[in-house]
Amino acid sequence: MAEDVVDVLIIGAGASGAAVAWSLADTGMRIVCMEQGDWMNPATYPSNFQDWEVHGGETSSASPNHRNRAADYPINDSESPIAIVNFNAVGGSTILYSAHFPRFHPSDFRVRTLDGVADDWPIDYFQLEPFFAQNDRNMGVSGLTGDPAIPEHQPPLPPIPMGKMGETIARGFNKLGWHWWPSDSAIITEPYQGRGQCLNLGPCNTGCAQGAKSSVDIAYWPVAQRMGVEVRPNCRVNQVTVDENDMATGVEYWDGNGILQHQRAEVVIMACNGVGTPRLLLHSQSARFPNGLANRSGLVGKNLMLHPWGHAAGIFPEPLDSHVGPQGCCLLSQEFYETDTSRGFVRGYNLQITRGSPPVATARNGVASGTIPWGAAHHDEFEKRYGRSISIGVCAEDLPEEHNRVVLDDERCDSNGIPAPKIIYRTSENSLNMLAHGTARAAEALHAAGAIEVHETNYPIRYAGWHLLGTARMGSDPEQSVVNEWGRSHDVRNLFIVDGSVFVTSGGVNPTTTIQAVALYIADAMKQRLATLFD
Amino acid sequence: MSDAASAKPTISNLQREIVSVVLDMIIPADPLRNKPSATDVSVLEYIIKRHPNTLARTAEELTELQNQAQSERQSDFLALSRESQDALVAAMRSKNPRFLMTLAVQATEAYYLDERVMSSIGMPSRPPYPEGYTVEPRVNEFLLEPVRARGSIWRRTEIEQKTDV
Ligand SMILES: Cc1cc2nc3c(=O)[nH]c(=O)nc-3n(C[C@H](O)[C@H](O)[C@H](O)COP(=O)(O)OP(=O)(O)OC[C@H]3O[C@@H](n4cnc5c(N)ncnc54)[C@H](O)[C@@H]3O)c2cc1C
Numbered sequence: 001m002a003e004d005v006v007d008v009l010i011i012g013a014g015a016s017g018a019a020v021a022w023s024l025a026d027t028g029m030r031i032v033c034m035e036q037g038d039w040m041n042p043a044t045y046p047s048n049f050q051d052w053e054v055h056g057g058e059t060s061s062a063s064p065n066h067r068n069r070a071a072d073y074p075i076n077d078s079e080s081p082i083a084i085v086n087f088n089a090v091g092g093s094t095i096l097y098s099a100h101f102p103r104f105h106p107s108d109f110r111v112r113t114l115d116g117v118a119d120d121w122p123i124d125y126f127q128l129e130p131f132f133a134q135n136d137r138n139m140g141v142s143g144l145t146g147d148p149a150i151p152e153h154q155p156p157l158p159p160i161p162m163g164k165m166g167e168t169i170a171r172g173f174n175k176l177g178w179h180w181w182p183s184d185s186a187i188i189t190e191p192y193q194g195r196g197q198c199l200n201l202g203p204c205n206t207g208c209a210q211g212a213k214s215s216v217d218i219a220y221w222p223v224a225q226r227m228g229v230e231v232r233p234n235c236r237v238n239q240v241t242v243d244e245n246d247m248a249t250g251v252e253y254w255d256g257n258g259i260l261q262h263q264r265a266e267v268v269i270m271a272c273n274g275v276g277t278p279r280l281l282l283h284s285q286s287a288r289f290p291n292g293l294a295n296r297s298g299l300v301g302k303n304l305m306l307h308p309w310g311h312a313a314g315i316f317p318e319p320l321d322s323h324v325g326p327q328g329c330c331l332l333s334q335e336f337y338e339t340d341t342s343r344g345f346v347r348g349y350n351l352q353i354t355r356g357s358p359p360v361a362t363a364r365n366g367v368a369s370g371t372i373p374w375g376a377a378h379h380d381e382f383e384k385r386y387g388r389s390i391s392i393g394v395c396a397e398d399l400p401e402e403h404n405r406v407v408l409d410d411e412r413c414d415s416n417g418i419p420a421p422k423i424i425y426r427t428s429e430n431s432l433n434m435l436a437h438g439t440a441r442a443a444e445a446l447h448a449a450g451a452i453e454v455h456e457t458n459y460p461i462r463y464a465g466w467h468l469l470g471t472a473r474m475g476s477d478p479e480q481s482v483v484n485e486w487g488r489s490h491d492v493r494n495l496f497i498v499d500g501s502v503f504v505t506s507g508g509v510n511p512t513t514t515i516q517a518v519a520l521y522i523a524d525a526m527k528q529r530l531a532t533l534f535d
Numbered sequence: 536m537s538d539a540a541s542a543k544p545t546i547s548n549l550q551r552e553i554v555s556v557v558l559d560m561i562i563p564a565d566p567l568r569n570k571p572s573a574t575d576v577s578v579l580e581y582i583i584k585r586h587p588n589t590l591a592r593t594a595e596e597l598t599e600l601q602n603q604a605q606s607e608r609q610s611d612f613l614a615l616s617r618e619s620q621d622a623l624v625a626a627m628r629s630k631n632p633r634f635l636m637t638l639a640v641q642a643t644e645a646y647y648l649d650e651r652v653m654s655s656i657g658m659p660s661r662p663p664y665p666e667g668y669t670v671e672p673r674v675n676e677f678l679l680e681p682v683r684a685r686g687s688i689w690r691r692t693e694i695e696q697k698t699d700v
Pocket of ligand 1: 011015100273468510
């Protein structure tokens with residue numbers, strides 16, 4: 001019997017895979033998405049349980065090395081100050097993400113022209129604008145129109161509540177004359193497309209039991225499935241296969257029963273994120289591609305950017321109810337986003353104002369660090385902290401450097417024997433200067449808002465490798481990039497990449513809305529060229 | 536993740552009695568705030584359920600306390616006055632800041648899961664889902680006035696300069 005051939009095979013059912021599948025679905029092509037993890041069951045998320053803070057379970061850690069689920073692959077991060085965090089399931093890392101959803105700025109696509117560093121993107125903000133807007137509607141994004149730090153746009157839902165803590169820190173920013181704005185958040189604040197609104201459960205990072213957080217397993221996949229896309233969970237791709245004409249023929253994959261199978265496909269789209277995609281390409285070696293698939297430039301895995309992260313937290317004299325509400329989403333400040341070289345670095349950073357910790361975390365961290373002592377003073381110190389803290393994260397734009405890279409590990413493998421990725425990464429001096437500046441500014445804002453105690457964390461924070469970018473960059477020159485300006489591999493004309501790997505630079509904000517806008521843009525470019533897609 | 540045990544964790548009666556004194560040192564009751572002592576919370580049950588692999592080490596530390604009381608004060612730990620018990624534990628913690636730290640952290644976890652403690656800090660003792668919580672206010676437009684008044688601050692690129700976007 002002839003082998004079954006699908007039109008489009010997407011690898012990875014995370015943020016970018018879902019967006020590209022949804023967009024291509026209206027072509028009527030036969031689309032299959034293979035995902036190494038399973039569907040998640042929100043009834044198992046910790047916030048269903050009274051002991052949710054210590055409940056444990058599949059979603060209790062963002063580190064694949066700690067979680068060690070069958071769907072996970074280990075990541076050797078011994079040569080990186082920043083450890084990679086992710087999630088592997090239908091929904092990808094959006095199962096755990098905070099859903100903080102700021103867009104890249106127009107300047108982020110023009111860093112060479114504006115600042116003489118890194119490279120310009122071959123596309124710009126305004127080309128992506130309709131796809132940002134489409135993605136906001138598909139995901140369900142809340143926010144307030146009119147932010148002067150970004151071109152005008154209209155989030156479909158009203159913003160996440162600031163709460164007393166938001167008001168308090170906003171007053172601090174106002175005192176300093178600095179920008180702030182309620183964050184765009186991929187969390188629905190009103191009933192939307194059959195989903196219930198945010199209930200301020202708090203622990204977005206262990207999965208949203210309410211389904212108000214727009215993880216793509218609930219926001220995108222059910223719609224794409226209704227449009228005919230087939231999701232095949234528990235299928236781990238081992239290699240993308242190619243023929244003698246340098247065309248992808250499909251993928252070799254381990255099915256749910258652990259049997260190695262081959263699936264033929266006319267088009268293969270990679271959406272495994274900025275670590276998973278280069279890993280799979282580097283592992284897809286053949287006589288035609290001895291250094292890994294689509295890697296004639298030698299750039300697959302290189303230029304890894306991670307957004308080194310800084311942090312400061314303040315304790316305030318009055319109760320702010322900061323222990324409830326979506327933890328990662330409240331306000332942002334982009335006062336220091338655009339380049340001002342007098343600060344000692346190029347490019348800039350975003351300040352992400354996040355809520356305080358819930359009771360167990362407040363007390364446990366206080367006891368472990370000694371800020372909450374033993375004895376009767378425990379109660380005073382706990383009360384001083386609980387519901388009265390505000391945190392500010394510093395998301396620093398990381399510039400591309402070839403020595404920061406993903407390679408295949410010599411020793412560790414996943415449960416199917418595929419080599420683990422290894423991260424070789426050094427935080428640049430520019431990023432460290434930015435973090436020093438950003439952490440000090442975060443502390444300044446907290447003081448201005450009336451904090452009675454401010455703690456700055458050492459940077460870069462280790463378990464903050466959330467944003468995985470740059471390892472199969474986009475560009476028009478095949479020697480300087482892996483994919484062209486619409487996501488097609490220079491070397492393999494029916495192979496596309498749609499995740500954060502294609503980013504030329506990292507911007508200074510959480511990247512997922514931009515990753516999805518790029519994925520929708522690439523899908524649209526494919527649809528416009530269907531007749532000549534492989535020319 | 537819980538440190539699922541292979542061997543069944545055990546703790547002697549003496550160690551149990553010592554631990555109940557130590558727990559009261561970590562978090563004593565606060566009648567004004569309606570808070571129980573950690574001694575009155577099921578800390579050992581919690582540790583046995585969630586962190587069984589750590590129990591043996593904690594038990595050893597409790598025995599160290601007993602040994603120290605005997606060698607330094609020629610007395611069982613439990614027979615010492617509360618003041619002397621406090622002083623002995625403080626001395627051992629200042630020599631080794633990690634001493635009894637695991638117990639302190641785990642006791643704290645167990646404590647803030649207890650229904651009486653939850654209600655004393657104003658948290659309903661129920662899971663967050665499905666009832667959730669209320670956060671007010673949504674957005675304070677008044678506070679945004681100075682931000683709006685400054686006007687647009689995003690940096691123009693040559694594209695906007697050319698097309699005057
Ligand atoms: C704790 C945490 C918090 C975060 N918070 C934010 C935030 O607030 N805002 C923001 O913008 N971003 C945030 N992020 C990052 C965000 O989740 C990612 O940017 C986004 O999910 C990336 O989308 P993706 O499609 O590139 O990859 P992913 O969503 O990671 O999906 C990749 C998928 O590919 C699958 N896959 C990989 N290899 C294979 C294979 N060989 N075969 C089959 N399937 C495979 C994986 O299992 C996975 O499901 C956060 C991430 C984490 C972990």
